[in-house]
Amino acid sequence: MSYPGLATATDDRTAKASPADVRRKNRQLIFALLFPTKQYSRAELGRRTGLSRVAVSDVVGQMLEEGLLRETGQAPSGGKGKRGTLLSIDTNRLRIISIDLTQEHLLHGTVTNLLGQPLRHAEVTLNAGAYVSVDIIIELIEKMLGMSDGEVIGIGVSSPGVVDGGVVRSSTMRGWRNLDLATPINEHFGIDTTVSNDATSAMLTERFFGQGGPNMLFVRMDSGLGSAILLSDTPVIGELHAAGEIGHISIDLNGPLCPCGKRGCLETMISADALRKQMANVDDDERQAILARAGRYLGQALAMPAGLLDMSDVCIFGQPDIINTTFIDAAQAYLDASTSSSFHKHTVIRRCECGPDITVQGEAIAVLLQYLAK
Ligand SMILES: [Zn+2]
Known part of the structure; x- marks a missing residue:
């Protein structure tokens, strides 16, 4: 996985990309330009991506409808031509459930917006040495879904240890070996579930919101x-x-x-x-x-x-x-x-100067990147 759009290489000409692939790639390009807090007009997005006006308008239209982007006012007049409407990431509609399993004595659940910023929090306190079962995590997610004020596009779980796909291969702290987290959570809620190593989640926040x-x-x-x-x-x-x-x-x-x-x-x-x-x-x-x-x-x-x-x-x-x-x-x-x-x-x-929500925010970004790659 590389972060969509941050790497500029494009292989459209060498690989035979299907229309769906092209559309996904264009979506990722536009999203990456606006993420997290940039505002551009359609014309500016066209200049920066090299996409045609029709292509930008098509992809942007779809992303507006989906709730990924919103229109945020008029671009300042550039002298000639009409002023364009500015677009930015929509933080009002879609939501992500992000769970932090890194603290020994509590599980931290959040509902975040598309910037990974927590809007709602809940915690489960653990007794010393208590084993954390998948059921406890599912219960916390259930609670967070009940607290969400928008459509949830994905669930993210940040865990210490070696994470391979949705499986925690080994976590000394939790006493887990080969514990599949993604499958039971995904089957329970029918929502795409991403599991990441805690250092990787935190690094995403440092990359996009830190230095x-x-x-x-x-x-x-x-x-x-x-x-x-x-x-x-x-x-x-x-x-x-x-x-x-x-x-x-x-x-x-x-x-x-x-x-x-x-x-x-x-x-x-x-x-x-x-x-x-x-x-x-x-x-x-x-x-x-x-x-x-x-x-x-x-x-x-x-x-x-x-x-x-x-x-x-x-x-x-x-x-x-x-x-x-x-x-x-x-x-x-x-x-x-x-x-x-x-x-x-x-x-x-x-x-690192990022605050205590670094893990849940980064994990929400991991969910978002997975969602955009679909
Ligand atoms: Zn050791």
């Missing part, structure tokens, strides 16, 4: 530790859908035992939960030392992928008690010492 560009190494540090890689606006998935799963790479073979069976996994050493435990009963100097050491571990872990992929942007999502200046500076210093060279652009490690 991230088309190339980014995105690291998520909360209960677990995972990452997602964006190369030329295409997420790197991996042969077994486990790209970015750095949490269970050992950085100390003699370190503490991890639930996965290995020792010294990055997640066991420096996830937010692990660090909070380490810092629980120590003085401030010791806390700083723990965070600085954790930053060096992360810098060490990221040096190879950052150098290997010639990546200049590393974005870290996490709470400010962990991802603070001490941590970032230590990670940056390690990375600088280990990767800087004349041919590798300086890699900057920065903190």
Whole structure:
């Protein structure tokens, strides 16, 4: 999957595209130009896509009817010719149900608009160590559907762990192995269901609403530790859908035992939960030392992928008690010492500024991209 329209390559001339394919592609092109908050007239969309007036008018007409776009007033007069009506993404009609399974003690459900912005929230509180069954998730979705004020185009579930299609292959945090989430949810509601890895969902928000560009190494540090890689606006998935799963790479073979069976996994050493435990009963100097050491571990872990992929942007999502200046500076210093060279652009490690809805928003965007690709 690459993000429609963000990549400009078109293969219409080489592949024999059916009219339906062409129409879908044109729809994606126009949507990508307007997403998230741009406004253009039909004429401007024609100029930017290279599509004919008839083609733009045809696709736009269909998208207006469907509720994807709306007309938002008149373009400023350009001097000659009549002023065009501006179009933008319609946030009033279609809805997405987006579920966040990343927090250990609660499940977070939302109804979002087409920008992934949550309009309604609900939570299910979990007892410590409680097993999360598909039924609990279905119950939460049922509740969200009842709260929706518009037609729901898809359901998205963001899960920690390795996600392969609609199946969570492995989630240490949830204790899941090969758990199919998409099929039972889809069969229960008859609504298309998308399941994504939590780091990938969050990265989508950073790409479209944060500071991230088309190339980014995105690291998520909360209960677990995972990452997602964006190369030329295409997420790197991996042969077994486990790209970015750095949490269970050992950085100390003699370190503490991890639930996965290995020792010294990055997640066991420096996830937010692990660090909070380490810092629980120590003085401030010791806390700083723990965070600085954790930053060096992360810098060490990221040096190879950052150098290997010639990546200049590393974005870290996490709470400010962990991802603070001490941590970032230590990670940056390690990375600088280990990767800087004349041919590798300086890699900057920065903190993700997206808010707590980053996961549900990104998952809603994943649903939307699937919907547009249909
Ligand atoms: Zn492990």
